[in-house]
Amino acid sequence: MNKIIYVILLNLFIFASIANCDIKSLMESMTVEEKIGQLFMVGGLQKGCNPEELFGKYHFGNIFLSSMDIGKKNPAEIAELTNSLQALAEKYNRAIPLLVATDQEGGKVNRIRKGAVVYPAQDYIGSKTSLKQAENIARCTAQQLKAVGVNVNFAPVADINTNKNSYLANMGRMFSADPQKVSDYVIKYINGHKKEGVIACLKHFPGYGDVNPDPHKSLPVTNKTYDELLECELIPYINAFKKTQVDMLMTAHIAVPKITGSQTMPATIAAEIMDDILRNDLEYDGVIVTDDVNMGGIPKKSGIGSPVVQCINAGVDIVLFVGREKAQKNAWEAVYSAVKSGEISMVRLNKSVERILALKYKYAIYKGRYVDINNINSAVNTPKQRKLLIKVGSPRKNRH
Numbered sequence: 001m002n003k004i005i006y007v008i009l010l011n012l013f014i015f016a017s018i019a020n021c022d023i024k025s026l027m028e029s030m031t032v033e034e035k036i037g038q039l040f041m042v043g044g045l046q047k048g049c050n051p052e053e054l055f056g057k058y059h060f061g062n063i064f065l066s067s068m069d070i071g072k073k074n075p076a077e078i079a080e081l082t083n084s085l086q087a088l089a090e091k092y093n094r095a096i097p098l099l100v101a102t103d104q105e106g107g108k109v110n111r112i113r114k115g116a117v118v119y120p121a122q123d124y125i126g127s128k129t130s131l132k133q134a135e136n137i138a139r140c141t142a143q144q145l146k147a148v149g150v151n152v153n154f155a156p157v158a159d160i161n162t163n164k165n166s167y168l169a170n171m172g173r174m175f176s177a178d179p180q181k182v183s184d185y186v187i188k189y190i191n192g193h194k195k196e197g198v199i200a201c202l203k204h205f206p207g208y209g210d211v212n213p214d215p216h217k218s219l220p221v222t223n224k225t226y227d228e229l230l231e232c233e234l235i236p237y238i239n240a241f242k243k244t245q246v247d248m249l250m251t252a253h254i255a256v257p258k259i260t261g262s263q264t265m266p267a268t269i270a271a272e273i274m275d276d277i278l279r280n281d282l283e284y285d286g287v288i289v290t291d292d293v294n295m296g297g298i299p300k301k302s303g304i305g306s307p308v309v310q311c312i313n314a315g316v317d318i319v320l321f322v323g324r325e326k327a328q329k330n331a332w333e334a335v336y337s338a339v340k341s342g343e344i345s346m347v348r349l350n351k352s353v354e355r356i357l358a359l360k361y362k363y364a365i366y367k368g369r370y371v372d373i374n375n376i377n378s379a380v381n382t383p384k385q386r387k388l389l390i391k392v393g394s395p396r397k398n399r400h
Contacts, residue, residue, distance in 0.1 A: 020358075022361065023354060023357045023358060023361065026094065026096070026357065027350065027353060027354065027357070029094070030094065030353070032336070032339055032340075032349075033057075033058075033059055033336065034059045034093065034094065035349055035350070035353045036059070036332060036335050036336055036339065036349070037058055037059025037060050037061045037093065037332070038059075038061035038062070038096070038352070038353050038356050038357070039061070039312060039317065039318055039319060039335065039349070039352055039353070039356075040058075040060050040061065040062065040318070040319055040321060040328070040331070040332060041060075041061075041062035041063065041064050041099065041101060041289065041318050041319065041320045041321070042054070042060050042062075042063060042064065042321050042322070042328050043063060043064030043065060043066045043068075043069060043320070043321070043322040044064075044066045044068045044069065044294075044322040044323050044324075045068075045069060045325065049325045050325075051085070051088055052088070052092075054088075054325070054328075055088040055089060055091070055092035055093060056092045058328075058329060058332050059092060059093050060328075060332075061089070061093060061096060061098065061099070061356065062098055062099040062100070062101070062318060062356075063082075063085055063098050063099070063100050063101070064100075064101045064102065064320060064322055065078070065081075065082075065100065065101070065102040065111060065112075065150065066102075066111065066322050067111055068322075069081070070102070070111050070112060072114055073114065074114050074115040075112070075114075075115045075116060075144070075147065075148050075376050075380045075381075076373050076376055078112065078148040078149070078150075079147070079148045079149050079371050079373045079376060080373060081149075082100050082148060082149025082150065082371065083149060083370050083371060083373070085098060085100070086098055086100075086149070086369040086370055087370075089369075090369070095366075096357070096360065097360055097365040097366055097369040098365075098369070099151060099152050099199070099318075099356070099359070099360065099365070100149055100150050100151055100152065101150065101151075101152035101153070101154055101201070102145070102150050102152075102153065102154065103153075103154045103155065104141055104144075104145060104150075104153050104154075104155060105121070105122060105154075105155040105156065105157060105173060106118070106119045106120050106121050106122055106124075106125065106137070106141070106155075107119075107120055107121020107122070107123075107124065107171070107172050107173070108121060108171055108172065108173075109121070109171065109173060112144070112145070112148065112150075115380065115381055116144050116380055116381055117140065117144065117380075117381050117382075117385040117386055117388075117389055118389075119137045119140070119141060119388075119389060119392070119394075120392065120393070120394045121171070121172035121173060122156065122157055122172065122173055122174055122175045122185075123161070123169075123172040123173070123174055123175065123176075124172065124394070125137060125175065125185070125392070126174070126175030126176045126181065126182070126185055127176070128392065128393065129392050131184055131185065131188050132188075133388070133391070133392055134185050134188045134189060134192075135188040135189070135191060135192040136192065136388055137189075137192070137388065137392065138156075138188065138189040138190075138191075138192025138193050138200070139192040139193070139195055139196050140384070140385040140388055141153065141155075141192075141193075142192060142193040142195075142196035142197070142198035142200075143196050143379050143380075143382075143385070144379060144380045144381070144385070145198050146196055146197055146198050146371075146379070147371060147375070147376050147378075147379035147380050148371065148376065148380065149370070149371045150198070151197075151198055151199060151363060151365055152198070152199045152201060152248065153193060153198055153199070153200055153201065154201045154203060154250060155189065155200060155201065155203070156175075156185065156186045156189035156190070156200065156202065156203075157173045157174055157175070157186075157203055157204070158182060158186045158202050158203065158204075158205075158207075158236040158237060158240070159173070159174050159182075159203075159204060159207050159208050159209035159233070160174065160176075160177060160178075160179050160182055160207060160209040160210070160232055160233055160235075160236070161174040161175075161176060161177040161209055162177055162209050162210045162232065163209060163210045163211065163212065165212055166208065166209060166210065166211060166212055167208065167211070167212065167213065167214045167215070167220075168208050168209060169209075174209060179232055179233075179235035179236060180235065180239075182235075182236045183235060183236040183239035183240065186202060186236050186240055187239065187240055187243050187244050190202065190240065190244050190245075190246065191244055194244075194245070194247075197363060197364070197368075198363075199247050199248055199359065199363055200247070200248070201248040201249065201250050201289065202236075202237065202240060202246050202248070202249045202250070203249065203250035203251075203252075203291070204250055204251065204252035204254075204291060205237060205249055205250065205251055205252055205267070205278060206229055206233050206234060206252060206254070206256065206267055206273060206277075207222075207229070207232075207233030207234070207252060207254070208220065208252050208254060209233060210222060210224070210233075211254060214296075215252070215253045215254065215291070215295055215296065215297035216292075216295045216296055216297070217295075217296040218296045218297065219253060219254070219255055219264065219266060219296070219297045219298075219299070220253075220254045220255070220297065221254070221255040221256075221257065221263055222254055222255070222256055223257065223258060224256070224258060225258045225259070226258070226259055226277065229256075234282070237249075237282065237284075238282065241282060241283070241284060245286075246284070246286050247286050247287065247359055247362070247363075248286055248287045248288075248289060248359070249278075249284065249286060249287070249288055249289070250288075250289050250290070250291055250320075251266075251267055251268040251274065251288060251289070251290050251291055251316065252266075252267055252268070252291060253266040253267070253268050253291050253295055253297025253298055254266060254267050254297070255267070256270070256273060259272050259273060259277070260272050260273065264299060266297055266298060266299075268290050268291065268293075268297075268298065268307075268311055268314070268316065269298075269307050269310035269311050269314050270314055271313065271314040271315060273314075274288065274314040274315035274316060275314060275315040278315065279315050285355075286355070286359075287317045287318060287355050287356060287359050288315060288316045288317050288318070289316070289317065289318040289319075289320055290311055290316050290318070290319050290320050291320065292320050292321065292322045292323075293307060293308060293311065293319055293320065293321050293331070294321060294322050294323035294327070303330065303334075304321075304327050304330060304331050304334070305330055305331055305333070305334025305335075305337075306334070308321075308331045308334055308335060309334055309335060309338045309343060309344060312335065312338075312344055312348065312349075312352070313343070313344060313348065316352075317352040317355050317356060318352075318356065319331065
């Protein structure tokens with residue numbers, strides 16, 4: 001047994017050493033423009049946009065498949081889309097593969113529906129299924145995502161259902177009002193995705209659970225102190241950090257004035273939360289991605305460029321931007337200007353690029369960037385996946 005463990009650890013060490021050497025060599029060859037592109041995840045690409053320019057000039061390194069991008073596409077059509085995007089990245093981004101993300105939480109929040117098995121919302125899963133079933137749901141979800149070329153799922157939701165009238169509660173997006181129970185389920189979800197080679201993204205830090213306003217429309221505010229957050233909202237994160245590897249985490253556009261001193265500063269752009277608490281106090285060193293910066297919870301009075309620069313300086317690695325191509329380009333230009341002026345240091349830029357590239361190596365996305373369209377039926381809407389749905393059941397409100 002000790003010999004087996006030794007061999008496994010040795011192989012992991014060798015792999016990590018090779019990956020670190022490859023990443024270091026790659027980063028030394030990358031231009032500033034290419035590095036900045038890795039810090040963006042763009043989505044909602046409209047008809048008429050120029051993908052060649054998005055990759056050729058801006059080198060966007062990650063893609064989010066929104067409802068606008070997927071529409072009524074079937075799994076084969078989604079796979080064709082992701083393959084075509086990966087081909088552009090291979091051509092223009094030094095063959096660095098894309099992180100391709102979507103929202104496949106369950107229930108109402110599922111971007112991929114046509115031809116796929118869609119599982120219930122998290123509130124149903126948290127109240128009606130066992131932890132083992134929850135992990136199997138995560139695995140079946142991840143199998144389908146991977147088959148169509150999606151390597152990141154913006155799930156599970158780790159928010160605590162402490163306000164039954166909150167935006168998330170009304171959508172059925174939280175496992176429970178019990179922080180420990182939420183912890184148990186999010187860990188199973190993360191591990192289920194990981195077993196199928198898909199990155200699970202824990203969200204939304206530090207938490208939307210107790211606030212009413214929809215952050216897509218305006219900035220919610222919580223009056224909780226840091227100590228109060230530690231006693232509730234942050235428990236699932238702390239437990240997940242201890243018991244599994246959280247490779248990616250999404251921020252919340254929520255003001256926490258008891259920490260930042262501001263009623264108008266979202267946690268996403270607050271160094272007191274992203275850097276001081278998440279990075280330093282909680283010792284999280286995975287990839288941090290913003291919630292969509294095009295949402296109403298991000299202030300844009302002076303344009304989108306300034307808050308995007310603030311996000312990066314606060315400690316965020318990837319800026320999620322779903323929306324107009326022109327605004328996405330403007331945000332990239334703002335970051336480029338900030339790097340050139342020294343407002344964003346090269347040390348700060350390089351640290352995020354290193355984390356992102358390391359994640360792409362860890363999940364072997366370099367080797368598996370393209371998917372076999374002819375093999376989709378063996379991994380999407382399979383008898384085993386349908387059988388699990390029948391076994392766990394599905395409330396009528398979650399059927400589509």
